[in-house]
Structures are given as structure tokens and as C-alpha cells.
Amino acid sequence: MQRRLGGLEETTQVSETNVSLQLTIKGVSKVSSMSSPATSSDREKVVSKLPGWLRQDLKIRAAQHGIEIQTAVEQGIDAWNSLASTPASIDTSGAGPFSTFLPQGQWDTFRAVAADRGVSLTQGLAQSVQLWLDANPAPHIERPTITRRIIVCNQKGGVGKTAITAGAGEAMAEDPNALYPVRVAKQLAAALRDQATTREDSPLEVEDLPGLGLRVLLVDFDPQCHLTNQLGGTPLPMNGDSLTNHMAGDPKGDLQDLIVSVDDEAFGGRLHLLPACNDAFLLDVRLSAVRAREAALERALLPLEDDYDVILVDCPPSLGLSMDAAAYYGRRRDGEQPGQSGALIVVQAEDSSADAYELLTSQIDDLRNDLALDIDYLGIVVNLYDGRRGYIATSSLQGWVDIKDPRVVGLIGDLKEQKEAVRLKRPLLSYAPTSQQAVGMRALAREIS
Missing domain, CATH: 3.40.50.300 (P-loop containing nucleotide triphosphate hydrolases)
Structure with missing residues (x-):
């Protein structure tokens, strides 16, 4: 006490007195390098890499806006594909496995644009995610007009x-x-x-x-x-x-x-x-x-x-x-x-x-x-x-x-x-x-x- 002056696959488990609480967000458990190996309904599963800090920021921001992580990535890639020039480079050192589901054909378009720009897919994905984060800042806390x-x-x-x-x-x-x-x-x-x-x-x-x-x-x-x-x-x-x-x-x-x-x-x-x-x-x-x-x-x-x-x-x-x-x-x-x-x-x-x-x-x-x-x-x-x-x-x-x-x-x-x-x-x-x-x-x- 101090005095006061003036998506991804993740599993969270909570076990208390035989109660198991588990959440699974869409995704995969085994990740290789760049690939587009499978489909899910009208989406395809894509596997890549993303820095841990960027993945965490994406997860939090998507939750703040009440949307699926895969939707945020989809929007980010669309925005990145339509840019007139390549954004500033992002430090992707230590990037870890990342997987999501995207609309059919979007990943292939993204790969083609990345090749034209001479940008690695990991770097392009990181830029896409950052682009979405910049366009969707954390929402302001809604304050009551009367306490x-x-x-x-x-x-x-x-x-x-x-x-x-x-x-x-x-x-x-x-x-x-x-x-x-x-x-x-x-x-x-x-x-x-x-x-x-x-x-x-x-x-x-x-x-x-x-x-x-x-x-x-x-x-x-x-x-x-x-x-x-x-x-x-x-x-x-x-x-x-x-x-x-x-x-x-x-x-x-x-x-x-x-x-x-x-x-x-x-x-x-x-x-x-x-x-x-x-x-x-x-x-x-x-x-x-x-x-x-x-x-x-x-x-x-x-x-x-x-x-x-x-x-x-x-x-x-x-x-x-x-x-x-x-x-x-x-x-x-x-x-x-x-x-x-x-x-x-x-x-x-x-x-x-x-x-x-x-x-x-x-x-x-x-x-x-x-x-x-x-x-x-x-x-x-x-x-x-x-x-x-x-x-x-x-x-x-x-x-x-x-x-x-x-x-x-x-x-x-x-x-x-x-x-x-x-x-x-x-x-x-x-x-x-x-x-x-x-x-x-x-x-x-x-x-x-």
C-alpha cells in the first residue's frame, strides 16, 4: 500500500476442485515453415511465423475489438496488399510458429505481392499485422457520465x-x-x-x-x-x-x-x-x-x-x-x-x-x-x-x-x-x-x- 498523492490455437486450463476450464481458439498445433496445406470450410489454413510480442499484441487487440484473430489478419493482409509501397521493416528475429485461417486464395495473392516487393513472407505478415494494429488502436474505456x-x-x-x-x-x-x-x-x-x-x-x-x-x-x-x-x-x-x-x-x-x-x-x-x-x-x-x-x-x-x-x-x-x-x-x-x-x-x-x-x-x-x-x-x-x-x-x-x-x-x-x-x-x-x-x-x- 502506498499513499495516494493528489484465430490461433491456444489452450488455457484452470483446475479448481475438479473443475476444468478450457478455451481453445481456432488454429493448429504443429507448425512447419511457410505453407498452405489445408482447408477449413471456405477458408484455408496457413502456417507462418510471427514475433511473440506481435502475436500477443494481435491477440489482445482482437479481443478488445471483439473479433476473431483470423479476421484481423485477413484485414491486415488485404490492407498490405493494396499499399503503394512497402512499409518500414519490422524486427522479426526470434519469430515463432503462427497459424491462422484465411479466405481461399488470399494467401496466394499475398505470396505473389511479397515476391514482387522482395519481402520475405514472415516480414510481410509482420507488416500486415502491424498495419492492422495501427489502423485499429485500443478502444477508449467507456466512462460513465455519473459515477x-x-x-x-x-x-x-x-x-x-x-x-x-x-x-x-x-x-x-x-x-x-x-x-x-x-x-x-x-x-x-x-x-x-x-x-x-x-x-x-x-x-x-x-x-x-x-x-x-x-x-x-x-x-x-x-x-x-x-x-x-x-x-x-x-x-x-x-x-x-x-x-x-x-x-x-x-x-x-x-x-x-x-x-x-x-x-x-x-x-x-x-x-x-x-x-x-x-x-x-x-x-x-x-x-x-x-x-x-x-x-x-x-x-x-x-x-x-x-x-x-x-x-x-x-x-x-x-x-x-x-x-x-x-x-x-x-x-x-x-x-x-x-x-x-x-x-x-x-x-x-x-x-x-x-x-x-x-x-x-x-x-x-x-x-x-x-x-x-x-x-x-x-x-x-x-x-x-x-x-x-x-x-x-x-x-x-x-x-x-x-x-x-x-x-x-x-x-x-x-x-x-x-x-x-x-x-x-x-x-x-x-x-x-x-x-x-x-x-x-x-x-x-x-x-x-
């Missing part, structure tokens, strides 16, 4: 609100110029169905996707300081400034000065933390003397919002005034689209979570009605799930799935990597980036984005 505010909540303690807050925030802040394994969205419904009716984990497909690259602030709103400690931060001293003081109208400085950066290469300075202080145990008492106390959290955090795309609040297990303030902060503002901000409810697949869920939703619904607010439910996350626990777990999961509104947007297993990351005070997504839990956190971040 999104996500309150992660449940009246029951021990359900893993902190882990979900941290994991979703980490997933939102990952490097947009790198690829990470993400569970295929359409697999969630199947996984929920299968795991609610059996005790076996279902194989899940993953795909490599760029990080979301958002600027994220994690707010530890819990006096137990779990989020602060989990990410290696230091709780704020009782005799200093804190979020509680700002909410109670008694600030001792600038709240921005309390923010720390979660320093990790994967997050590139985009992930920050507002640490907790134990004085939050007194928050409800102090808020009772504050005018318009429901808006206290918003008044405190509003000056920070211009610096962030998303603010996630790790709420305490409470139904008091502090929870009212959190729910109010997550309300839908004027001009904001439904589902951009709101409450993300974390539960477990057991009976006591259902009781706590009813209490929480009753409180939010009362606040909605009393103050005429629009407070959206972003969904339910079933955390710490283990189908091997038998009927209680599977039937409870089915009960959450049956609710429909809000729907289940995440299913996170009870696996060792999260516990290890907490023990080591490291972000889960950098400690175990390919673990099943990390893959699920990225899927969750995309479900609610």
Missing part, C-alpha cells in the same frame, strides 16, 4: 461481503491491455441449474478477455476493517480523521488524503481504498444528531466521485442508520440509467441468509417508499458455495435462483485461494488470477457492469 455507486450488503455477517467487494472491484480495475480468463456469461445459468440439482461442480467454459480498466474506489464502511486488512492496508487511528467524522459533520481534513492505492501491476493505479476506522461502531449514534442523515454518506463521498468510474461500498452487517445512508447513496440519480447503481446482495446457500435477505430488502423497500427513491437491486451473489454440502446447499441455491427479481448474478465457490489471499493480505485476482474464484469475480463484474 456508479455499488453498495455490497447483507444484514448477516460472515457471508463474504468483503471478498465480493474486493473481487468485483479488482476485476473492474484490471489492465485493459492484458487478457484474463473470464467465465462465459451464458454458462452462469447452466452452472446454477446444474449445481442446484446435483452435488457436482459443472465444467465451465472461459474465454480470454481484456481487463475493464475502470477507475475504482473501494470504501471500507465496516468498523471491523476487514476490507482494509484484507488488502494490506492499515485501519485509520481513532484519534485521527475518518469517513465517520466526515459523515457526522466533524471532518479533520480532506477525505481524499486518507485514500491509499492498491499497488499491483494488474491494476495500474486504478484501484484505490478508503480505509476503515473502528470509530464506525459509533456511527449510528453520531448520525442520530445529523440533519438529513440518510444523505450523510453521499455528502462525504461526493467530492471524490470525479476521480472514479465506480465506487463500491463494503457495508457493515447492520440494519441501522448507517445502512440507510448506504442505501440512499446507491439510489438512482436523475439522468442515471436503471441498473447502473444500487444494491448488490451477498448471500450463502443456507437458511439464515434467507432470513437476513428478507430483513435487508424490507429496510430498502421502506426507504424507497418513505423518501420516494429509486433504489435498484443489481442482483444476488451466492458466495462460498459448495455443492458437496448436500441438500441444504443445493436446495438453498435453487431457492435463490427461483427469486428471479433480483436475479442471481454471481456464484462464487468456497475454495482455498480466497482464504490464502486474505492470509497474505493480497488481492485475490493478482494472487490467483486463473483460479475458479477469480474467473467468477470477473464474470460477476461484467454481469453488473
